Amino acid sequence: MRNHNITVYPFTAIVGQERMKKALILNVVNPKVGGVLIRGEKGTAKSTAVRALANLLPEIEVVEGCKFRCNPHDIHAMCEDCLEKVKTGILKISSVKMKVTDLPVSATEDRVVGTLDIEHAIKKGEKRFEPGVLANAHRGILYVDEINLLDDHLVDVLLDSAAMGVNTIEREGISFSHPANFVLVGTMNPEEGELRPQLLDRFGLCADIKGIMDVTRRVELIKSRLSYETNPEAFVASWQAAESELCGRILLAQNLLSEVNISDNMLELISQICVDMNVDGHRADITMMKTSITLAAFNGRTEVLEEDVKEAAELVLPHRMRRKPFDNHPDKQDKLNESIEKQREKEKNKSEQQKKEQKEHSGKPQDHPDEQESDNPQGSTGGQPDASSETLFSTGESYQIKQLSPDFRRNNRNGSGRRSKTLTSSKKGRYIKSKIPEEKTTDLAFDATLRAAAPYQLVREKNGNSIIIHESDFRKKIRENKIGNLVLFVVDASGSMGAQQRMVASKGAVLSMLMDAYQKRDKVGLIAFKGDSAELILPPTSSVELAQKYLQELPTGGKTPLSHGLMKGYETIKSELRRDPDTCPFMVLISDGRANVSMNGESPIQETKTIASMFRGEGIQSAVIDTESSMIKFGLAQEISTALGARYLALEDLKADSIVEAVRSSVPFDLQFPSGSFSI
Template sequence: MSTPFPFTAVVGMDDLRLALLLNAVSPAVGGVLVRGEKGTAKSTAVRALSALMPEVDVVAGCRFSCDPASPDPRCPDGPHESGPGTPRPARMVELPVGASEDRLVGALDIERALSEGVKAFEPGLLADAHRGVLYVDEVNLLHDHLVDLLLDAAAMGASYVEREGVSVRHAARFLLVGTMNPEEGELRPQLLDRFGLTVEVAASREPESRVEVVRRRLAYDDDPAGFAARWAGEETALRERIVTARALLPEVRLGDAALLQIAATCAAFEVDGMRADIVMARTATALAAWAGRTDVLAEDVRQAALLALPHRRRRNPFDAPGLDEDKLDDTLEEFKGEDDDPEPDGPGDGGGPGDGGGGPAPDSGSDAPEDSGSGEGDAPGESPRPGTGGPGGGEQAAVQAGEPYRTKTLSVPGLGEGAAGRRSRARTEHGRTTGSRRPRGALTKLHLAATVQAAAPHQRARGRSGTGLVIRKDDLRQATREGREGNLVLFVVDASGSMAAKRRMSAVKGAVLSLLLDAYQRRDKVGLVTFRGKDAEVALPPTSSVDAAAARLESLPTGGRTPLAAGLLKAHDVLRVERLRDPARRPLLVVVTDGRATGGADPVALAARAARLHASEGTASVVVDCESGIVRLGLAGTLAGDLEGTCITLDELRADSIAGLVRDVQGAQGAHGTQGVQGNRRRAA
């Protein structure tokens, strides 16, 4: 086993180190989510924590790490009798992003089941992590089915396995630590709330600090053991301080004044549920124990709020995490109680990296959504200037998007084999079992019943004796399963002069923002192509970061001609590259336009040919018709016919619209022209 980088040798990142140490003192805090850009030593700091965790006593020979003082009565390796146990280091178990469900929760031991005819359970990573740390690097990229299993285990403190004739329950209480780069997409809110604390990390901009980071890293890479030996004294002292704080923790008093401040703070920031209050209380208590005190002070409550609330106050995925510290201070001052003693009554109040006394964490965001740099420009833009809707129209400043709303479900027809997600039907490794087949290549999901059924008629001919089945390779059957996949949703947005009216563009941006929110919830990749003036541009290459797409949309200016063909051709280029890069992920083209095409010799014919190019390659398409007014030309419907897709209006896009239809792209396959599209509008899914 390689020598881990010493925790005390990590440069800076006081908030991260403090959050990890508080969880080491009190695992009930509930773990840490570490958010930050790539290359900021997030994983290094987390892995270094394992060497500081105190040892745990386990029942000898128990694969599920039962506590000998209070063994689990339902342990699969039990029953155990209370008594002295065997000490061992606390484990840090890493969950790979691409892990299988069997590897996480465990499964039937197929080899023993087929050869010996017995039901034997093979534990998974949740069993290994019991009473230790479960670490997930790039946790935001974790597949949905694994997220669901983690949520269940974290909520119940146990893992339940009901599959393939196996019924097992075992304890699974672990410290959940995850790292993520927000540029690669956000976490589902349910999992986000399961992390007790969150910290934002970023590389230092101070040259001296960066030099020290490089110097220490090079020294470690040259001689890991020697480097660790030079920090052994600091590591030992920190480990002893953790043990001392753990021993003091039961004696810490959380007074009524501190509890009132905690409750008032959570209410002031409008966090959902009561988990935030509980986590803040546990964190403030751990902070007091870490500082060597037996009373929780206002400074502990403040620090606890900065660690426990930023990720919980987000109202939607496009809100920046963070707290308004002025509002926090005002709330704490307003609800300051009489028993809040400003004088510390124990050692450890001095400053220092990660010791709880070095002041609040840096502000990780603002309380209001970030300005995307659009420049707003709303005051002079009540209506487009003369000529903006036609040739040579001027450019309008960006306008704010309308309020997002829940949209109808748009999906790709057929059965795909793409990445796990929540949009379209797909053959997946996880989902409901729909049948079996002979394996093509390596066997990944055994269909046990089908395998036994295939082997059963041949047992006498194969000379079977005893309880085990005689299984041959030809008998093996692969389970076929159906679930949902994530798609590549490529938005092609008309930003020309005909769309430049402030009210209309606000509604269009609100619609696209709503679709982006839907894409976030369904685990899609998204891309953004815009067209106006003389050409089209890729405003955002396909990415998993919906936040980035929302920011580009917010700053989108409008004006000029309507090069619709250029937008469609640019989208075709993007999809062609993505098919080579990720061939299993099926695309969904969403064109947001009023259907007009201007500029060039024959813009309408060019747009029709570009649309038919998408149709010839089987790209599923939706046209969101933005045309308004009493007289309507129906050009968006014609475009949808050329795309062999479907056409919906902005009003119909809403899930709660009067039409009340749940629309599937499949309904438009084979529909051509305006007449076919209008027929699709009338047909309920």
């Protein structure tokens, strides 16, 4: 079981993670299931399982010498070169192992879809294609680790190709297509950010996994890994029988797939479950049907049973049930069981009604009058189910937010998102103008190139050609894109914030901004200061739901170490800028400014102003929300705002929507909020 001189860990030797393994197997049995998204912690055998499954499967037959590894027995899915070989009768067949192709998070669009040499096409009139990742993944597995960090546009491209089985590249009216049938496997850690719901829905299955908590099983895992590392060949040999058995079962399921039948009752059950789970659209119904059929085939049956539908629902619905960010997760298993029971009751009533009609039609007297009562099933109702110096405040009530969209542009930055406009070298951006390229380019502005060449056509030697283009005529596209920003919240969690429910309003404001950050694909961070120090509760991340979780659990109490909070904010932003110079940071300070704890023994207020001036010196943009609401005001937050060079916002009414409205008007870039209401 060697692959490129590496002994691959056996698939059947992986301890636990049964749902992930089942989802992978189902996609291999029936690629039309639509791929699988594996969500979970690091170190839970995600990549190991993918490579082990590919290694377990038998070799596939391909057209010898074909860069797309076309199927020699499927003329409808062949590339142009293979079709030509079929016509000339020179097609040869060879066998290769199923391939796992990795897609790095930093991949560009050209690297993914491949490129057309536009310059060659213009000069020679010939299409010349350079294969990309999708071409290499054809008839194999495309593995995308941390797919939630991949640019949304590239995720769209992957899912479109996976669904259609074809990759089409179009550049300036020149088009090229090739087969791209592959099993898409994406992995992600939800704490690092979510995929958009529209993209989540495109994955057929989803497996949520986590580390094994049973000590006995963990010990079994350790021993297996130790045995593998000590003698890989012997370890693999000990699992050979189990590997061969699973391989045979997969091949049998593939052959049995076309013979599986699914009854109308099972289709009704599938639709009933999807309706009860409030999933959008109809993709869930169709995917659950395909998965149920595949499960039946894998279990060696030609008829779909209720247990197949239930298991399919557990793989098809987890990533489709949440309708908007910050919704609480319902008890999915209870809802699923309720849907199944509801459908059983409907079938029972339907069956009894048919029996009743048959008896009435035959004229026979009804010997059991109490059976009539069964035609009117009764529903049932289930039961639904300080002495401390710190206080945990809630996050306020629902409120309406108006929308504001100031235009702000940042140039020459890379990244993704939906906040600020920027010029980009990526081909996914919108074409806005052209320029003369400094070096060879694959993003040729065809229209501008023709315009540049047009005035010289009368004096150029054409030699029978319609148009002659020189290298000096080439023009490169300038594209515009949108990127996200880093919004760092520095929140005063001292005891004074508990007065007059200040913390309730402040938490509501931050949560409202998190909703907007979710929609604009911003990164967010959260710092809280209280007592004698400040803490980076949440390092900058795209997981706004994780920020919401920490915000809700943030207690209030103690002194006000404001200088600590600002210094922690400054250090966090500088660290992010070193890691990613394209980061657009914006700091939001929410406090009354009453600093009473210093870092170095000097006046707390003066120390705070000194640190604040560092933000201004570095050009880090910020806003200060003054939560002071007493009759006598000290104006300390306003002084700190001046030192920061920030927009100062004094609010008499500390309702959450007032803070949000103020922050919105102060932000120098497009920090807008959605209209409508949502629960906090």
